[in-house]
Amino acid sequence: MNSTTNIATTGLTKSFGGVRAVDHATVEFQDGKINAVIGPNGSGKTTFFNCVTGMIRPDSGTVSYRGRDVTGKAPHRIAAAGIGRSFQLCRIFPRMTVLENVLAAARPRGVAALLGSARGTAEIERARGWLRRVGIDHLEGVEARDLSYGQQKLLELAGVLMAEPETIMLDEPAGGVNPALIDRIATLVRELNAEGRTFIVVEHNMELVMSLSDHVVVFDRGRPIAEGPPDTVRADPAVLEAYLGV
Ligand SMILES: Nc1ncnc2c1ncn2[C@@H]1O[C@H](COP(=O)(O)OP(=O)(O)OP(=O)(O)O)[C@@H](O)[C@H]1O
Ligand SMILES: [Mg+2]
Known part of the structure; x- marks a missing residue:
């Protein structure tokens, strides 16, 4: 070492x-x-x-x-x-939107509460920042299952990046x-x-x-x-x- x-x-x-x-x-x-x-x-x-x-x-x-x-x-x-990681078989929530997926990656149990709260605003902006970074911010309202496989991989990466x-x-x-x-x-x-x-x-x-x-x-x-x-x-x-x- x-x-x-x-x-x-x-x-x-x-x-x-x-x-x-x-x-x-x-x-x-x-x-x-x-x-x-x-x-x-x-x-x-x-x-x-x-x-x-x-x-x-x-x-x-x-x-x-x-x-x-x-x-x-x-x-x-x-x-x-x-340490952050992605999975060989992409792990996303198919029926959640792209934005919800990135938020869920950061807090698996608290997305609904986050979306309704003032505290959530900063997290949402951070999530949007990573979606911009991976190039799929224009898809934030789309359900994850409707993305191409490559876009799903980018979404998973955005979720990984949420944990910095x-x-x-x-x-x-x-x-x-x-x-x-x-x-x-x-x-x-x-x-x-x-x-x-x-x-x-x-x-x-x-x-x-x-x-x-x-x-x-x-x-x-x-x-x-x-x-x-x-x-x-x-x-x-x-x-x-x-x-x-x-
Ligand atoms: N949960 C499991 N139960 C039983 N055997 C397993 C399990 N996970 C992996 N193996 C076996 O362990 C070995 C290594 O598998 P692993 O998935 O780590 O390989 P890999 O290098 O990632 O392969 P690939 O390039 O196909 O993804 C293989 O023989 C596989 O069948
Ligand atoms: Mg493998």
Whole structure:
């Protein structure tokens, strides 16, 4: 650990029955970087995210955030520590409007009260600010189910940003998203990173990973098998082997 360590894990392990989804993963991400986590389907990327963010308690190993042990802490505690995340299968409320969704992300049980209160005005303005930022403010009154999939991803990101996280973990932000919106997501990540936020991004779109990230960690069968700058990782024989399955 050094002073710029963001999230670090040691020996992180989680099994489901006989499957070791995450297998003694020791990984370190640095503050201020755009980090990518890649690997074949089923290699444990999402489970790794779930263990780090408290959605799943690891069987063994540790998770630290900026030098503080957060192993096994509840998701709201991890969020309060400064880590925000999105989900591989976008989590939004389909029958709520876009604006309500962003407000609900900040306060899951208090949207109705918020909408009727003076205190809510500042929150609503903040929500509108993030919707502007991700480029869907013109859709604030539309029900979330009527957005395109890419717009739903942007909506989820606006909700994540409502908590003002210093570290943002995105699980496949470009999956199923059209190319124009992938560009917008990439630009947003770069801008938010330039403002000081650290990113850890799981993504299968290699073009995006290579152009976006400073540091890449490759998972295979629950274990990190390679890490480094994009160019180094791309040329690593172990990585080619993991992907080609030879
Ligand atoms: N809740 C669960 N119960 C049982 N097995 C699970 C569960 N979650 C994940 N697994 C298994 O753990 C392994 C790792 O899955 P995980 O979803 O973490 O992989 P991934 O790298 O995110 O894959 P993908 O790229 O397809 O999203 C897989 O074999 C998966 O089937
Ligand atoms: Mg996954």
